[in-house]
Amino acid sequence: MKLSMSPRVKRSILCWLLLLPLVVVILFPFGVMFVTALRPRDELFVFPPTWAFSRFVWTNITEMWEKVNFGTALLNSIYVSVSSTLLALLFGIPAAYALSRFRFPGKGLYRQFLLVTQMMSPIVLVLGLFRLMVVFGLVNSPNSLVFTYAAFNLAFTIWMLQSYFNTIPHELEEAAWIDGASAFVSITRIFLPLAVPAMVVTAIFTFINSWNEFVLALTMLRESDSYTLPVMVFAQVAGRYQIEWHHVMAATLMATVPVAVVFSWLQRYLIRGMALGAVK
Protein backbone atom coordinates (compact mmCIF):
# COMPACT_ATOMS: atom_id res chain seq x y z
CA MET A 1 0.00 0.00 0.00
CA LYS A 2 1.24 3.44 -0.80
CA LEU A 3 1.84 5.67 2.16
CA SER A 4 1.45 8.94 0.33
CA MET A 5 -1.93 10.60 0.57
CA SER A 6 -3.59 12.82 -1.96
CA PRO A 7 -3.54 16.53 -1.07
CA ARG A 8 -7.29 16.42 -0.73
CA VAL A 9 -7.20 13.75 1.96
CA LYS A 10 -4.39 15.60 3.74
CA ARG A 11 -6.37 18.79 3.69
CA SER A 12 -9.49 17.23 5.08
CA ILE A 13 -7.50 15.53 7.87
CA LEU A 14 -5.96 18.89 8.72
CA CYS A 15 -9.38 20.51 8.78
CA TRP A 16 -10.70 17.87 11.13
CA LEU A 17 -7.73 18.28 13.47
CA LEU A 18 -8.29 22.02 13.60
CA LEU A 19 -12.01 21.55 14.24
CA LEU A 20 -11.48 18.92 16.92
CA PRO A 21 -11.18 21.36 19.88
CA LEU A 22 -14.44 22.97 18.80
CA VAL A 23 -16.14 19.60 18.64
CA VAL A 24 -14.92 18.84 22.15
CA VAL A 25 -16.24 22.14 23.50
CA ILE A 26 -19.64 21.46 21.93
CA LEU A 27 -19.91 17.81 22.87
CA PHE A 28 -18.52 18.00 26.42
CA PRO A 29 -21.67 19.48 28.02
CA PHE A 30 -23.79 16.96 26.13
CA GLY A 31 -21.57 14.17 27.48
CA VAL A 32 -21.88 15.45 31.04
CA MET A 33 -25.62 15.81 30.65
CA PHE A 34 -26.00 12.33 29.25
CA VAL A 35 -23.92 10.47 31.84
CA THR A 36 -25.38 12.45 34.73
CA ALA A 37 -28.94 11.92 33.60
CA LEU A 38 -28.61 8.17 33.43
CA ARG A 39 -26.29 7.22 36.32
CA PRO A 40 -27.49 5.92 39.69
CA ARG A 41 -28.06 8.59 42.33
CA ASP A 42 -25.32 7.33 44.67
CA GLU A 43 -22.71 7.56 41.90
CA LEU A 44 -23.36 11.27 41.24
CA PHE A 45 -20.59 12.65 43.40
CA VAL A 46 -17.51 10.46 43.14
CA PHE A 47 -14.01 11.79 43.39
CA PRO A 48 -12.17 11.93 41.11
CA PRO A 49 -15.10 12.33 38.66
CA THR A 50 -15.44 9.54 36.12
CA TRP A 51 -17.37 9.18 32.88
CA ALA A 52 -18.13 5.55 33.64
CA PHE A 53 -20.92 4.34 35.89
CA SER A 54 -22.22 0.93 36.97
CA ARG A 55 -25.61 0.80 35.17
CA PHE A 56 -28.08 2.84 33.12
CA VAL A 57 -30.90 4.09 35.33
CA TRP A 58 -33.70 4.89 32.87
CA THR A 59 -36.06 5.36 35.81
CA ASN A 60 -34.29 8.68 36.49
CA ILE A 61 -36.27 10.04 33.57
CA THR A 62 -39.65 8.65 34.58
CA GLU A 63 -39.12 9.74 38.20
CA MET A 64 -38.14 13.20 37.08
CA TRP A 65 -41.15 13.37 34.71
CA GLU A 66 -43.58 12.76 37.59
CA LYS A 67 -41.79 14.83 40.16
CA VAL A 68 -41.19 18.07 38.28
CA ASN A 69 -44.39 18.05 36.25
CA PHE A 70 -42.33 17.74 33.06
CA GLY A 71 -45.30 17.01 30.79
CA THR A 72 -46.96 20.36 31.48
CA ALA A 73 -43.75 22.29 30.88
CA LEU A 74 -43.15 20.34 27.67
CA LEU A 75 -46.62 21.17 26.38
CA ASN A 76 -46.14 24.82 27.33
CA SER A 77 -42.83 24.94 25.49
CA ILE A 78 -44.30 23.29 22.41
CA TYR A 79 -47.28 25.65 22.44
CA VAL A 80 -45.12 28.75 22.84
CA SER A 81 -42.50 27.76 20.28
CA VAL A 82 -44.90 26.56 17.59
CA SER A 83 -47.26 29.52 18.00
CA SER A 84 -44.51 32.14 17.99
CA THR A 85 -42.92 30.51 14.93
CA LEU A 86 -46.22 30.53 13.06
CA LEU A 87 -46.93 34.09 14.13
CA ALA A 88 -43.48 35.27 13.01
CA LEU A 89 -43.98 33.59 9.62
CA LEU A 90 -47.52 34.95 9.30
CA PHE A 91 -46.25 38.53 9.55
CA GLY A 92 -42.77 37.92 8.16
CA ILE A 93 -43.84 36.43 4.81
CA PRO A 94 -45.97 39.41 3.66
CA ALA A 95 -43.39 41.89 4.94
CA ALA A 96 -40.53 40.09 3.18
CA TYR A 97 -42.61 39.78 0.01
CA ALA A 98 -43.32 43.50 0.02
CA LEU A 99 -39.65 44.31 0.59
CA SER A 100 -38.60 41.95 -2.16
CA ARG A 101 -41.18 42.86 -4.80
CA PHE A 102 -42.49 46.38 -4.29
CA ARG A 103 -40.96 49.82 -4.35
CA PHE A 104 -42.25 52.08 -1.63
CA PRO A 105 -40.99 55.19 0.12
CA GLY A 106 -38.97 54.46 3.25
CA LYS A 107 -38.03 50.94 2.15
CA GLY A 108 -34.33 51.36 2.96
CA LEU A 109 -35.17 52.98 6.26
CA TYR A 110 -37.48 50.12 7.17
CA ARG A 111 -34.76 47.55 6.47
CA GLN A 112 -32.33 49.51 8.63
CA PHE A 113 -34.88 49.77 11.38
CA LEU A 114 -35.27 45.99 11.35
CA LEU A 115 -31.51 45.60 11.64
CA VAL A 116 -31.29 48.07 14.53
CA THR A 117 -33.92 46.16 16.51
CA GLN A 118 -31.64 43.14 16.28
CA MET A 119 -28.89 45.03 18.05
CA MET A 120 -30.89 45.50 21.21
CA SER A 121 -30.62 42.85 23.86
CA PRO A 122 -33.99 41.53 25.04
CA ILE A 123 -32.77 41.89 28.63
CA VAL A 124 -32.74 45.67 28.24
CA LEU A 125 -36.41 45.53 27.34
CA VAL A 126 -37.53 42.97 29.91
CA LEU A 127 -38.87 45.47 32.39
CA GLY A 128 -40.80 47.43 29.79
CA LEU A 129 -42.22 44.26 28.27
CA PHE A 130 -43.30 43.05 31.69
CA ARG A 131 -45.23 46.27 32.33
CA LEU A 132 -46.78 45.98 28.86
CA MET A 133 -47.96 42.46 29.65
CA VAL A 134 -49.38 43.69 32.95
CA VAL A 135 -51.47 46.19 30.99
CA PHE A 136 -52.66 43.45 28.63
CA GLY A 137 -53.30 41.11 31.56
CA LEU A 138 -51.01 38.50 30.06
CA VAL A 139 -48.59 38.02 32.95
CA ASN A 140 -48.23 34.33 33.75
CA SER A 141 -49.81 33.44 30.42
CA PRO A 142 -47.71 31.58 27.84
CA ASN A 143 -49.33 33.90 25.27
CA SER A 144 -47.15 36.74 26.56
CA LEU A 145 -44.18 34.71 25.33
CA VAL A 146 -45.85 33.86 22.02
CA PHE A 147 -46.16 37.57 21.21
CA THR A 148 -42.74 38.65 22.46
CA TYR A 149 -40.86 35.74 20.84
CA ALA A 150 -42.63 36.34 17.54
CA ALA A 151 -41.78 40.02 17.75
CA PHE A 152 -38.14 39.42 18.59
CA ASN A 153 -37.74 36.93 15.75
CA LEU A 154 -39.63 38.97 13.21
CA ALA A 155 -36.69 41.08 12.07
CA PHE A 156 -34.55 38.03 11.48
CA THR A 157 -37.44 36.27 9.74
CA ILE A 158 -38.01 39.18 7.38
CA TRP A 159 -34.33 39.56 6.49
CA MET A 160 -33.88 35.89 5.93
CA LEU A 161 -37.03 35.47 3.84
CA GLN A 162 -36.43 38.61 1.83
CA SER A 163 -32.97 37.58 0.73
CA TYR A 164 -34.36 34.25 -0.43
CA PHE A 165 -37.43 35.80 -2.06
CA ASN A 166 -35.07 37.97 -4.11
CA THR A 167 -33.68 34.82 -5.71
CA ILE A 168 -37.10 33.68 -6.95
CA PRO A 169 -37.40 35.17 -10.45
CA HIS A 170 -40.12 37.76 -11.03
CA GLU A 171 -40.87 36.08 -14.33
CA LEU A 172 -42.49 33.12 -12.60
CA GLU A 173 -45.15 35.32 -11.06
CA GLU A 174 -45.48 37.34 -14.26
CA ALA A 175 -45.98 34.12 -16.20
CA ALA A 176 -48.71 33.18 -13.73
CA TRP A 177 -50.44 36.53 -14.14
CA ILE A 178 -50.40 36.18 -17.89
CA ASP A 179 -51.72 32.64 -17.47
CA GLY A 180 -54.73 34.25 -15.79
CA ALA A 181 -53.81 34.05 -12.12
CA SER A 182 -54.72 36.81 -9.67
CA ALA A 183 -52.02 38.22 -7.39
CA PHE A 184 -53.27 35.99 -4.58
CA VAL A 185 -53.30 32.82 -6.69
CA SER A 186 -49.85 33.49 -8.12
CA ILE A 187 -48.47 33.93 -4.60
CA THR A 188 -50.12 30.88 -3.10
CA ARG A 189 -49.66 28.47 -6.03
CA ILE A 190 -46.40 29.63 -7.58
CA PHE A 191 -44.45 31.82 -5.19
CA LEU A 192 -44.93 30.25 -1.77
CA PRO A 193 -44.30 26.64 -2.85
CA LEU A 194 -40.94 27.83 -4.17
CA ALA A 195 -40.19 29.68 -0.96
CA VAL A 196 -40.63 26.57 1.21
CA PRO A 197 -36.87 26.08 1.83
CA ALA A 198 -36.52 29.60 3.18
CA MET A 199 -39.61 29.25 5.31
CA VAL A 200 -38.32 25.97 6.73
CA VAL A 201 -34.92 27.40 7.63
CA THR A 202 -36.51 30.46 9.20
CA ALA A 203 -38.98 28.30 11.08
CA ILE A 204 -36.15 26.14 12.47
CA PHE A 205 -34.27 29.17 13.76
CA THR A 206 -37.33 30.82 15.27
CA PHE A 207 -38.45 27.57 16.85
CA ILE A 208 -35.05 26.93 18.45
CA ASN A 209 -34.74 30.52 19.65
CA SER A 210 -38.16 30.34 21.27
CA TRP A 211 -37.51 26.88 22.69
CA ASN A 212 -34.32 27.96 24.45
CA GLU A 213 -35.34 31.45 25.56
CA PHE A 214 -35.00 31.89 29.31
CA VAL A 215 -34.93 35.48 30.58
CA LEU A 216 -38.29 36.59 29.24
CA ALA A 217 -39.93 33.33 30.27
CA LEU A 218 -38.55 33.69 33.79
CA THR A 219 -39.93 37.23 33.96
CA MET A 220 -43.38 36.62 32.53
CA LEU A 221 -44.24 33.25 34.04
CA ARG A 222 -45.10 33.26 37.71
CA GLU A 223 -46.58 29.83 38.43
CA SER A 224 -45.10 26.41 37.80
CA ASP A 225 -48.15 25.36 35.73
CA SER A 226 -47.25 27.86 33.05
CA TYR A 227 -43.47 27.26 33.10
CA THR A 228 -41.68 26.49 29.88
CA LEU A 229 -38.85 23.94 29.94
CA PRO A 230 -35.90 26.30 30.57
CA VAL A 231 -37.68 27.90 33.52
CA MET A 232 -38.77 24.53 34.81
CA VAL A 233 -35.20 23.20 34.71
CA PHE A 234 -33.97 26.38 36.36
CA ALA A 235 -36.55 25.95 39.10
CA GLN A 236 -34.98 22.58 39.94
CA VAL A 237 -31.66 24.29 40.63
CA ALA A 238 -32.40 27.74 42.01
CA GLY A 239 -33.11 28.33 45.68
CA ARG A 240 -33.16 24.69 46.78
CA TYR A 241 -31.45 23.04 49.72
CA GLN A 242 -30.82 19.93 47.78
CA ILE A 243 -30.37 19.76 44.04
CA GLU A 244 -31.22 16.47 42.36
CA TRP A 245 -28.64 16.72 39.63
CA HIS A 246 -29.63 13.47 37.97
CA HIS A 247 -33.18 14.79 37.62
CA VAL A 248 -32.01 18.18 36.37
CA MET A 249 -29.90 16.51 33.72
CA ALA A 250 -32.66 14.06 32.80
CA ALA A 251 -34.94 17.07 32.28
CA THR A 252 -32.40 18.90 30.11
CA LEU A 253 -31.80 15.73 28.12
CA MET A 254 -35.52 15.39 27.48
CA ALA A 255 -35.75 19.09 26.62
CA THR A 256 -33.21 18.70 23.80
CA VAL A 257 -35.08 15.82 22.19
CA PRO A 258 -37.93 17.81 20.54
CA VAL A 259 -35.47 20.25 19.00
CA ALA A 260 -33.48 17.39 17.53
CA VAL A 261 -36.68 15.83 16.20
CA VAL A 262 -37.94 19.07 14.66
CA PHE A 263 -34.58 19.73 13.07
CA SER A 264 -34.15 16.32 11.53
CA TRP A 265 -37.73 16.26 10.30
CA LEU A 266 -37.60 19.68 8.66
CA GLN A 267 -34.14 19.04 7.29
CA ARG A 268 -35.60 16.62 4.75
CA TYR A 269 -37.87 19.37 3.45
CA LEU A 270 -34.91 21.68 3.40
CA ILE A 271 -32.88 19.45 1.11
CA ARG A 272 -35.86 18.59 -1.07
CA GLY A 273 -36.72 22.26 -1.36
CA MET A 274 -33.22 23.23 -2.32
CA ALA A 275 -33.00 20.57 -5.02
CA LEU A 276 -36.14 22.06 -6.49
CA GLY A 277 -34.50 25.44 -7.15
CA ALA A 278 -33.02 26.14 -10.57
CA VAL A 279 -35.27 28.01 -12.92
CA LYS A 280 -33.17 27.71 -16.03
Place this chain on the structure above:
Amino acid sequence: MASVDIQGVTKDYGAVKVIRGVDISIADEEFVVLVGPSGCGKSTLLRMIAGLETISGGEIRIGGRIINDIPAKSRDTAMVFQSYALYPHMSVFDNMAFSLKLRKMPKAEIEAKVHAAAGILNLMDYLGRSPRQLSGGQRQRVAMGRALVRAPQVFLFDEPLSNLDAKLRVQMRTEIKALHQRLRTTIVYVTHDQIEAMTLADRIVVMHDGIVEQIGAPLDLYDNPANMFVAGFIGSPAMNFVPGTLRREAGKVWLDAAGNTRIPLPARVGGENGRKVALGLRPEHFTLGGGDDSVEATVEVVEPTGAQIEVFATLAGQQICTVFNERHPFRPGERIRMRPSADKLHLFDAETRARILPGAH
Protein backbone atom coordinates in the same frame (compact mmCIF):
# COMPACT_ATOMS: atom_id res chain seq x y z
CA MET B 1 -56.63 36.03 -32.72
CA ALA B 2 -56.68 39.75 -32.93
CA SER B 3 -54.97 42.87 -34.17
CA VAL B 4 -52.79 44.99 -31.90
CA ASP B 5 -52.82 48.77 -32.20
CA ILE B 6 -50.22 50.82 -30.43
CA GLN B 7 -50.88 54.56 -30.60
CA GLY B 8 -48.63 57.27 -29.22
CA VAL B 9 -47.44 55.02 -26.45
CA THR B 10 -44.89 56.40 -23.99
CA LYS B 11 -43.23 55.00 -20.91
CA ASP B 12 -41.27 56.92 -18.35
CA TYR B 13 -39.74 56.07 -15.02
CA GLY B 14 -39.72 59.48 -13.36
CA ALA B 15 -37.61 61.72 -15.57
CA VAL B 16 -36.24 58.84 -17.63
CA LYS B 17 -38.18 58.36 -20.85
CA VAL B 18 -37.83 54.77 -21.99
CA ILE B 19 -40.39 54.88 -24.79
CA ARG B 20 -41.00 58.20 -26.47
CA GLY B 21 -44.13 57.92 -28.57
CA VAL B 22 -44.51 54.72 -30.53
CA ASP B 23 -47.15 53.96 -33.17
CA ILE B 24 -47.42 50.44 -34.54
CA SER B 25 -50.40 48.73 -36.13
CA ILE B 26 -50.19 44.97 -36.12
CA ALA B 27 -52.72 43.20 -38.27
CA ASP B 28 -54.52 40.02 -37.27
CA GLU B 29 -52.42 36.89 -37.96
CA GLU B 30 -49.32 39.01 -38.55
CA PHE B 31 -45.85 38.06 -37.26
CA VAL B 32 -44.19 41.28 -36.15
CA VAL B 33 -40.68 41.40 -34.75
CA LEU B 34 -39.49 44.27 -32.58
CA VAL B 35 -35.76 44.52 -33.02
CA GLY B 36 -33.13 46.90 -31.72
CA PRO B 37 -30.05 47.11 -29.55
CA SER B 38 -30.39 46.48 -25.82
CA GLY B 39 -32.00 49.37 -23.99
CA CYS B 40 -34.03 50.51 -27.00
CA GLY B 41 -37.33 49.85 -25.22
CA LYS B 42 -38.48 46.84 -27.21
CA SER B 43 -38.89 44.54 -24.20
CA THR B 44 -40.61 47.29 -22.24
CA LEU B 45 -43.07 47.76 -25.09
CA LEU B 46 -43.78 44.02 -25.15
CA ARG B 47 -44.31 44.00 -21.39
CA MET B 48 -46.72 46.90 -21.78
CA ILE B 49 -48.74 44.87 -24.26
CA ALA B 50 -48.72 41.96 -21.83
CA GLY B 51 -49.76 44.15 -18.90
CA LEU B 52 -46.57 43.70 -16.90
CA GLU B 53 -45.68 47.39 -17.18
CA THR B 54 -48.07 50.31 -16.87
CA ILE B 55 -48.60 52.55 -19.89
CA SER B 56 -47.52 56.13 -19.17
CA GLY B 57 -49.20 57.65 -22.22
CA GLY B 58 -51.03 56.68 -25.39
CA GLU B 59 -53.22 53.67 -26.03
CA ILE B 60 -52.82 49.99 -26.75
CA ARG B 61 -55.74 48.07 -28.25
CA ILE B 62 -55.99 44.33 -28.66
CA GLY B 63 -58.77 43.34 -31.04
CA GLY B 64 -60.14 46.87 -30.89
CA ARG B 65 -60.44 46.85 -27.09
CA ILE B 66 -58.38 49.41 -25.19
CA ILE B 67 -56.36 47.43 -22.66
CA ASN B 68 -54.49 50.23 -20.87
CA ASP B 69 -56.24 49.58 -17.57
CA ILE B 70 -57.00 45.89 -17.93
CA PRO B 71 -54.79 43.67 -15.71
CA ALA B 72 -52.44 41.16 -17.30
CA LYS B 73 -54.60 38.20 -16.32
CA SER B 74 -57.57 39.49 -18.33
CA ARG B 75 -55.75 40.54 -21.51
CA ASP B 76 -55.80 37.10 -23.09
CA THR B 77 -52.21 37.21 -24.26
CA ALA B 78 -49.63 34.45 -23.83
CA MET B 79 -45.97 35.13 -23.32
CA VAL B 80 -42.80 33.13 -23.76
CA PHE B 81 -40.05 34.52 -21.55
CA GLN B 82 -36.33 34.57 -22.22
CA SER B 83 -35.77 32.53 -19.07
CA TYR B 84 -38.79 30.35 -20.04
CA ALA B 85 -40.17 30.96 -16.50
CA LEU B 86 -41.42 27.39 -16.19
CA TYR B 87 -42.92 26.65 -12.80
CA PRO B 88 -40.11 24.51 -11.32
CA HIS B 89 -42.34 22.67 -8.85
CA MET B 90 -44.78 21.45 -11.49
CA SER B 91 -44.48 18.75 -14.11
CA VAL B 92 -44.48 19.61 -17.79
CA PHE B 93 -48.14 18.65 -17.96
CA ASP B 94 -49.06 20.86 -15.00
CA ASN B 95 -47.03 23.73 -16.41
CA MET B 96 -49.04 23.57 -19.59
CA ALA B 97 -52.35 22.93 -17.84
CA PHE B 98 -51.98 25.71 -15.25
CA SER B 99 -53.85 28.39 -17.18
CA LEU B 100 -56.63 25.99 -18.13
CA LYS B 101 -57.04 24.83 -14.53
CA LEU B 102 -57.37 28.47 -13.47
CA ARG B 103 -60.22 28.79 -15.94
CA LYS B 104 -61.85 25.79 -14.29
CA MET B 105 -61.94 23.86 -17.54
CA PRO B 106 -63.15 20.24 -17.25
CA LYS B 107 -60.34 17.76 -16.70
CA ALA B 108 -60.92 15.81 -19.91
CA GLU B 109 -60.80 18.98 -21.95
CA ILE B 110 -57.58 20.11 -20.28
CA GLU B 111 -56.01 16.77 -21.01
CA ALA B 112 -57.07 16.91 -24.64
CA LYS B 113 -55.69 20.42 -25.12
CA VAL B 114 -52.38 19.71 -23.39
CA HIS B 115 -51.93 16.52 -25.38
CA ALA B 116 -52.72 18.34 -28.61
CA ALA B 117 -50.13 21.03 -27.86
CA ALA B 118 -47.60 18.45 -26.69
CA GLY B 119 -48.17 16.55 -29.93
CA ILE B 120 -47.42 19.62 -32.03
CA LEU B 121 -44.26 20.34 -30.03
CA ASN B 122 -43.00 16.75 -29.71
CA LEU B 123 -43.37 16.80 -25.95
CA MET B 124 -45.58 13.72 -25.49
CA ASP B 125 -42.79 11.70 -23.85
CA TYR B 126 -41.92 14.42 -21.35
CA LEU B 127 -45.29 15.34 -19.86
CA GLY B 128 -44.50 13.66 -16.54
CA ARG B 129 -41.07 15.19 -16.13
CA SER B 130 -40.19 18.26 -14.15
CA PRO B 131 -38.60 21.23 -15.94
CA ARG B 132 -35.16 20.63 -14.46
CA GLN B 133 -35.00 17.22 -16.14
CA LEU B 134 -35.31 18.81 -19.57
CA SER B 135 -32.72 20.23 -21.94
CA GLY B 136 -32.76 23.88 -22.97
CA GLY B 137 -34.59 23.20 -26.21
CA GLN B 138 -37.21 21.08 -24.49
CA ARG B 139 -37.82 23.78 -21.86
CA GLN B 140 -38.22 26.25 -24.67
CA ARG B 141 -40.85 23.98 -26.20
CA VAL B 142 -42.69 23.65 -22.90
CA ALA B 143 -42.76 27.43 -22.60
CA MET B 144 -44.30 27.59 -26.06
CA GLY B 145 -46.68 24.78 -25.21
CA ARG B 146 -47.86 26.70 -22.18
CA ALA B 147 -48.70 29.59 -24.48
CA LEU B 148 -50.16 27.33 -27.15
CA VAL B 149 -52.77 25.50 -25.04
CA ARG B 150 -54.50 28.78 -24.27
CA ALA B 151 -55.18 29.75 -27.89
CA PRO B 152 -54.71 33.40 -26.88
CA GLN B 153 -55.47 36.49 -28.95
CA VAL B 154 -51.79 37.37 -29.20
CA PHE B 155 -48.55 35.50 -28.65
CA LEU B 156 -45.76 37.53 -27.11
CA PHE B 157 -42.17 36.29 -27.35
CA ASP B 158 -39.46 38.01 -25.32
CA GLU B 159 -36.07 36.96 -26.76
CA PRO B 160 -37.09 33.30 -26.51
CA LEU B 161 -34.04 31.88 -28.24
CA SER B 162 -31.27 33.81 -26.48
CA ASN B 163 -30.50 31.04 -24.01
CA LEU B 164 -30.07 28.33 -26.62
CA ASP B 165 -26.86 27.32 -28.36
CA ALA B 166 -26.36 28.45 -31.94
CA LYS B 167 -27.46 25.25 -33.63
CA LEU B 168 -30.59 24.80 -31.55
CA ARG B 169 -31.45 28.46 -32.04
CA VAL B 170 -31.59 28.02 -35.80
CA GLN B 171 -33.69 24.89 -35.42
CA MET B 172 -36.15 26.49 -33.00
CA ARG B 173 -36.37 29.55 -35.24
CA THR B 174 -37.62 27.38 -38.05
CA GLU B 175 -40.05 25.65 -35.71
CA ILE B 176 -41.50 28.94 -34.53
CA LYS B 177 -42.00 30.07 -38.10
CA ALA B 178 -43.62 26.76 -39.05
CA LEU B 179 -45.85 27.05 -35.99
CA HIS B 180 -47.01 30.49 -37.05
CA GLN B 181 -47.69 29.34 -40.58
CA ARG B 182 -49.80 26.55 -39.14
CA LEU B 183 -51.69 28.41 -36.41
CA ARG B 184 -51.86 31.92 -37.91
CA THR B 185 -51.94 33.58 -34.49
CA THR B 186 -50.87 37.20 -34.16
CA ILE B 187 -47.30 37.21 -32.84
CA VAL B 188 -45.24 40.04 -31.38
CA TYR B 189 -41.67 38.87 -31.04
CA VAL B 190 -38.79 40.75 -29.44
CA THR B 191 -35.17 40.08 -30.29
CA HIS B 192 -31.87 41.92 -30.56
CA ASP B 193 -30.72 39.51 -33.25
CA GLN B 194 -31.42 40.99 -36.66
CA ILE B 195 -31.03 37.61 -38.39
CA GLU B 196 -33.83 36.26 -36.22
CA ALA B 197 -35.90 39.31 -37.12
CA MET B 198 -35.21 38.97 -40.83
CA THR B 199 -35.98 35.26 -41.00
CA LEU B 200 -39.12 35.25 -38.86
CA ALA B 201 -41.00 38.46 -39.45
CA ASP B 202 -43.78 39.43 -41.78
CA ARG B 203 -42.87 42.93 -40.73
CA ILE B 204 -39.97 44.25 -38.69
CA VAL B 205 -40.12 47.21 -36.33
CA VAL B 206 -36.65 48.63 -35.80
CA MET B 207 -36.45 50.47 -32.48
CA HIS B 208 -33.73 52.70 -31.11
CA ASP B 209 -33.67 54.91 -28.01
CA GLY B 210 -37.38 54.52 -27.36
CA ILE B 211 -38.61 55.42 -30.83
CA VAL B 212 -39.45 53.48 -33.98
CA GLU B 213 -36.78 54.04 -36.63
CA GLN B 214 -38.55 52.16 -39.39
CA ILE B 215 -41.29 49.61 -39.96
CA GLY B 216 -41.32 47.37 -42.97
CA ALA B 217 -41.03 43.94 -44.53
CA PRO B 218 -37.60 42.33 -43.93
CA LEU B 219 -36.30 42.70 -47.47
CA ASP B 220 -37.76 46.18 -47.76
CA LEU B 221 -35.76 47.28 -44.72
CA TYR B 222 -32.69 45.65 -46.18
CA ASP B 223 -33.08 47.26 -49.59
CA ASN B 224 -34.46 50.64 -48.55
CA PRO B 225 -33.27 51.55 -45.05
CA ALA B 226 -34.69 54.91 -43.96
CA ASN B 227 -31.56 56.02 -42.16
CA MET B 228 -28.04 55.05 -41.17
CA PHE B 229 -29.20 53.33 -37.99
CA VAL B 230 -31.49 50.91 -39.79
CA ALA B 231 -28.93 50.47 -42.58
CA GLY B 232 -26.23 49.58 -40.06
CA PHE B 233 -28.48 47.39 -37.94
CA ILE B 234 -30.14 45.24 -40.59
CA GLY B 235 -27.80 42.94 -42.50
CA SER B 236 -24.85 40.87 -41.39
CA PRO B 237 -22.00 41.66 -41.75
CA ALA B 238 -23.16 45.25 -41.29
CA MET B 239 -23.23 47.90 -43.99
CA ASN B 240 -20.02 49.90 -44.49
CA PHE B 241 -20.17 53.67 -44.26
CA VAL B 242 -17.63 55.86 -46.01
CA PRO B 243 -17.95 59.55 -45.05
CA GLY B 244 -17.07 62.25 -47.56
CA THR B 245 -18.29 65.15 -49.66
CA LEU B 246 -20.62 64.72 -52.61
CA ARG B 247 -19.28 66.20 -55.86
CA ARG B 248 -21.42 66.79 -58.93
CA GLU B 249 -19.69 68.22 -61.99
CA ALA B 250 -20.24 68.01 -65.73
CA GLY B 251 -22.66 65.12 -65.43
CA LYS B 252 -20.29 63.16 -63.24
CA VAL B 253 -20.93 62.37 -59.60
CA TRP B 254 -18.38 61.15 -57.10
CA LEU B 255 -17.54 61.09 -53.43
CA ASP B 256 -14.48 62.86 -52.13
CA ALA B 257 -13.43 60.69 -49.23
CA ALA B 258 -10.46 60.86 -46.86
CA GLY B 259 -6.94 60.48 -48.27
CA ASN B 260 -7.84 61.95 -51.67
CA THR B 261 -9.88 58.87 -52.48
CA ARG B 262 -12.39 59.49 -55.19
CA ILE B 263 -15.27 57.05 -55.30
CA PRO B 264 -17.32 57.32 -58.49
CA LEU B 265 -21.10 57.27 -58.00
CA PRO B 266 -23.90 56.69 -60.49
CA ALA B 267 -25.62 59.84 -61.74
CA ARG B 268 -28.98 58.81 -60.30
CA VAL B 269 -27.95 59.39 -56.66
CA GLY B 270 -29.53 62.34 -54.90
CA GLY B 271 -27.92 65.18 -52.97
CA GLU B 272 -26.45 68.50 -54.11
CA ASN B 273 -22.82 69.34 -54.82
CA GLY B 274 -20.76 69.87 -51.65
CA ARG B 275 -23.14 68.09 -49.29
CA LYS B 276 -21.54 66.15 -46.42
CA VAL B 277 -22.67 62.58 -46.85
CA ALA B 278 -21.95 58.99 -45.87
CA LEU B 279 -21.85 56.37 -48.57
CA GLY B 280 -23.43 53.08 -47.52
CA LEU B 281 -22.09 49.95 -49.14
CA ARG B 282 -23.18 46.46 -48.18
CA PRO B 283 -20.31 43.93 -47.93
CA GLU B 284 -21.92 41.65 -50.50
CA HIS B 285 -22.33 44.41 -53.09
CA PHE B 286 -18.76 44.51 -54.37
CA THR B 287 -17.34 42.74 -57.38
CA LEU B 288 -13.67 42.22 -57.97
CA GLY B 289 -12.11 44.00 -60.91
CA GLY B 290 -10.84 47.32 -62.19
CA GLY B 291 -12.36 50.01 -64.37
CA ASP B 292 -13.48 53.63 -64.22
CA ASP B 293 -16.03 52.94 -61.51
CA SER B 294 -13.75 50.85 -59.31
CA VAL B 295 -12.04 51.70 -56.02
CA GLU B 296 -8.77 50.53 -54.56
CA ALA B 297 -8.55 48.99 -51.10
CA THR B 298 -5.86 47.30 -49.02
CA VAL B 299 -6.60 43.83 -47.65
CA GLU B 300 -6.15 43.58 -43.87
CA VAL B 301 -7.72 40.33 -42.71
CA VAL B 302 -9.18 37.43 -44.67
CA GLU B 303 -11.84 35.18 -43.12
CA PRO B 304 -13.09 32.32 -45.27
CA THR B 305 -16.46 31.01 -44.08
CA GLY B 306 -16.72 28.21 -46.64
CA ALA B 307 -19.48 29.48 -48.85
CA GLN B 308 -17.93 32.90 -49.02
CA ILE B 309 -14.76 34.79 -48.18
CA GLU B 310 -15.03 37.79 -45.89
CA VAL B 311 -12.32 40.35 -46.54
CA PHE B 312 -11.64 43.22 -44.18
CA ALA B 313 -9.92 45.98 -46.07
CA THR B 314 -9.06 49.67 -45.79
CA LEU B 315 -10.82 52.03 -48.14
CA ALA B 316 -10.29 55.79 -47.82
CA GLY B 317 -8.79 55.31 -44.35
CA GLN B 318 -11.91 53.45 -43.28
CA GLN B 319 -12.07 49.77 -42.40
CA ILE B 320 -14.70 48.08 -44.51
CA CYS B 321 -15.95 44.54 -44.77
CA THR B 322 -16.55 42.87 -48.10
CA VAL B 323 -17.90 39.44 -48.95
CA PHE B 324 -16.93 37.60 -52.11
CA ASN B 325 -18.30 34.40 -53.55
CA GLU B 326 -15.31 33.76 -55.81
CA ARG B 327 -12.31 31.96 -54.39
CA HIS B 328 -9.72 34.62 -55.00
CA PRO B 329 -6.47 34.00 -53.07
CA PHE B 330 -6.57 37.22 -50.99
CA ARG B 331 -3.40 38.04 -49.06
CA PRO B 332 -3.06 40.58 -46.24
CA GLY B 333 -1.39 43.74 -47.52
CA GLU B 334 -2.52 43.11 -51.09
CA ARG B 335 -4.07 46.03 -52.94
CA ILE B 336 -7.25 45.03 -54.71
CA ARG B 337 -9.59 46.86 -57.05
CA MET B 338 -13.29 46.31 -56.79
CA ARG B 339 -16.52 47.82 -58.05
CA PRO B 340 -19.42 48.67 -55.73
CA SER B 341 -22.72 47.72 -57.41
CA ALA B 342 -24.02 51.04 -58.67
CA ASP B 343 -27.69 50.15 -58.18
CA LYS B 344 -27.27 48.89 -54.60
CA LEU B 345 -25.42 51.73 -52.91
CA HIS B 346 -27.03 54.17 -50.50
CA LEU B 347 -26.30 57.76 -49.68
CA PHE B 348 -27.03 59.25 -46.25
CA ASP B 349 -26.91 62.80 -45.00
CA ALA B 350 -23.94 62.96 -42.62
CA GLU B 351 -25.80 65.23 -40.23
CA THR B 352 -29.42 64.04 -40.14
CA ARG B 353 -28.31 60.46 -40.92
CA ALA B 354 -31.43 60.09 -43.10
CA ARG B 355 -31.21 58.47 -46.51
CA ILE B 356 -30.93 60.77 -49.48
CA LEU B 357 -33.34 59.39 -52.02
CA PRO B 358 -32.21 59.00 -55.64
CA GLY B 359 -32.74 62.15 -57.65
CA ALA B 360 -33.47 64.35 -54.62
CA HIS B 361 -30.98 67.14 -55.21
